[in-house]
Amino acid sequence: MRISKRSPFDYAIIGAGISGACMAYHLNKLGKSVIVLEKDKIASGGSGAAGAFLSPKLASNSLYTSFINSSFEFSIKFYKENFSKFLKINGILRILKSQDDIDKCKLYEDVLPKNFTYLRADDIEIVKKDVSNFGGYFFKDGAIIDGVGVIKEMLKGIDVVNPLHVESFDYINGYYEIGDIKAKGIVFCAGNAQDFKQLEYLGLKNIYGHRIDVKTATMLPFHLHKSCSVSASHDGLVHIGATHIPNYRYDKSRDYDTEISKMIELAKSYLKFDGFEVKKVNFGARNSSLDFFPVLGQIIDVKKTLEKYPYIKKGSKVPKEKYIYYPNLFVHSGLGARGFVLAPTTSKILAEHICTHSNILKRLDTQRLFIKFAKKTKIGSTHS
Numbered sequence: 001m002r003i004s005k006r007s008p009f010d011y012a013i014i015g016a017g018i019s020g021a022c023m024a025y026h027l028n029k030l031g032k033s034v035i036v037l038e039k040d041k042i043a044s045g046g047s048g049a050a051g052a053f054l055s056p057k058l059a060s061n062s063l064y065t066s067f068i069n070s071s072f073e074f075s076i077k078f079y080k081e082n083f084s085k086f087l088k089i090n091g092i093l094r095i096l097k098s099q100d101d102i103d104k105c106k107l108y109e110d111v112l113p114k115n116f117t118y119l120r121a122d123d124i125e126i127v128k129k130d131v132s133n134f135g136g137y138f139f140k141d142g143a144i145i146d147g148v149g150v151i152k153e154m155l156k157g158i159d160v161v162n163p164l165h166v167e168s169f170d171y172i173n174g175y176y177e178i179g180d181i182k183a184k185g186i187v188f189c190a191g192n193a194q195d196f197k198q199l200e201y202l203g204l205k206n207i208y209g210h211r212i213d214v215k216t217a218t219m220l221p222f223h224l225h226k227s228c229s230v231s232a233s234h235d236g237l238v239h240i241g242a243t244h245i246p247n248y249r250y251d252k253s254r255d256y257d258t259e260i261s262k263m264i265e266l267a268k269s270y271l272k273f274d275g276f277e278v279k280k281v282n283f284g285a286r287n288s289s290l291d292f293f294p295v296l297g298q299i300i301d302v303k304k305t306l307e308k309y310p311y312i313k314k315g316s317k318v319p320k321e322k323y324i325y326y327p328n329l330f331v332h333s334g335l336g337a338r339g340f341v342l343a344p345t346t347s348k349i350l351a352e353h354i355c356t357h358s359n360i361l362k363r364l365d366t367q368r369l370f371i372k373f374a375k376k377t378k379i380g381s382t383h384s
């Protein structure tokens with residue numbers, strides 16, 4: 001725990017993962033005083049478990065693909081300029097599975113970030129022959145970031161209180177009070193936690209996964225991705241990672257050892273490892289919205305909005321400016337499988353919105369998830 005400045009702060013940020021760290025970083029840069037509240041250790045959620053690969057999306061042209069790919073380019077620049085010692089740019093190889101994949105990917109080339117080349121099977125000898133048949137796309141800027149290291153570095157000089165499990169807060173005379181801590185606003189960056197009823201309408205879901213740290217003499221010069229990712233070798237280690245378990249809650253009875261073995265077998269089916277010793281297994285969850293776009297913006301007071309405009313439940317349209325919002329209560333979440341790619345961009349968008357009221361793209365903001373929830377919830381019904 002450290003507090004250098006006394007309350008009140010401009011913003012209390014709940015959660016010290018990549019979302020909270022980037023949020024604190026950008027708000028701080030824009031002159032706001034912030035305090036980060038974390039229930040456990042810094043980066044103890046999904047961010048600490050992640051392989052933290054920074055790779056572009058290889059898919060057809062859509063708003064989602066172009067948003068991911070522009071965020072990928074921004075994140076590489078952001079980490080390079082500000083946190084270069086945590087970044088390893090070895091390039092990332094996306095292995096193709098079939099001739100169909102090759103044909104499709106040719107059509108995607110227009111939306112891919114710069115600096116990529118198509119490599120034929122002969123050019124990627126390190127990958128097993130039966131897997132590399134169809135070659136792959138090599139992105140020169142593909143990287144991994146040391147997730148825990150970069151989060152700790154971003155939070156240097158920022159007040160952090162941990163362990164502090166925030167379960168409730170009061171709003172009194174224009175300030176949120178969390179125990180002794182007072183702040184004018186709160187930003188929820190709590191990842192997969194479902195502690196807060198104010199966020200229920202966003203419908204965020206968790207997917208679990210593993211990062212397996214393996215000691216091997218195999219020297220892999222670049223990161224590679226097929227159904228799971230394997231990092232380039234460093235200090236005699238490679239990381240194997242994927243989020244692959246779509247149960248929304250941690251299930252004690254589930255056989256996670258089998259899931260880990262499956263991931264190891266998958267990696268071994270691509271690469272011939274010279275020695276293979278599992279040093280550490282990290283387990284964590286990341287959360288996504290129903291449409292997979294991140295979620296950022298001010299939080300709607302669902303009850304008050306539906307009491308004022310009950311006909312929203314029947315499908316009538318009300319301009320989003322008329323919704324009733326909790327004062328100065330924001331969320332930055334739903335970063336999905338690409339939290340380290342997206343957070344530098346999305347936290348900057350939200351910080352600018354908070355400080356200058358700049359617009360948030362409709363596909364990212366909290367309002368888009370409200371109507372669907374409003375139609376099925378009992379909140380705001382006469383009998384609720």
Ligand SMILES: Cc1cc2nc3c(=O)[nH]c(=O)nc-3n(C[C@H](O)[C@H](O)[C@H](O)COP(=O)(O)OP(=O)(O)OC[C@H]3O[C@@H](n4cnc5c(N)ncnc54)[C@H](O)[C@@H]3O)c2cc1C
Pocket residue numbers: 014015016017018019020037038039040041042043044045046047048049050051052053054164165166167189190191192193195208209210211229241242243283284285286287332333334335336337338339340341342
């Ligand atoms: C196995 C795995 C592999 C992944 N691989 C990649 C990858 O290769 N590339 C990539 O970009 N992304 C990857 N991701 C996704 C990425 O890790 C997530 O998108 C990102 O970490 C989400 O960050 P976050 O800060 O929102 O959540 P978290 O990292 O989960 O942080 C939330 C924090 O909030 C704290 N908290 C929660 N509730 C409270 C409360 N009530 N009070 C106080 N504190 C609270 C938690 O303890 C936690 O520290 C992976 C994820 C996993 C699980």
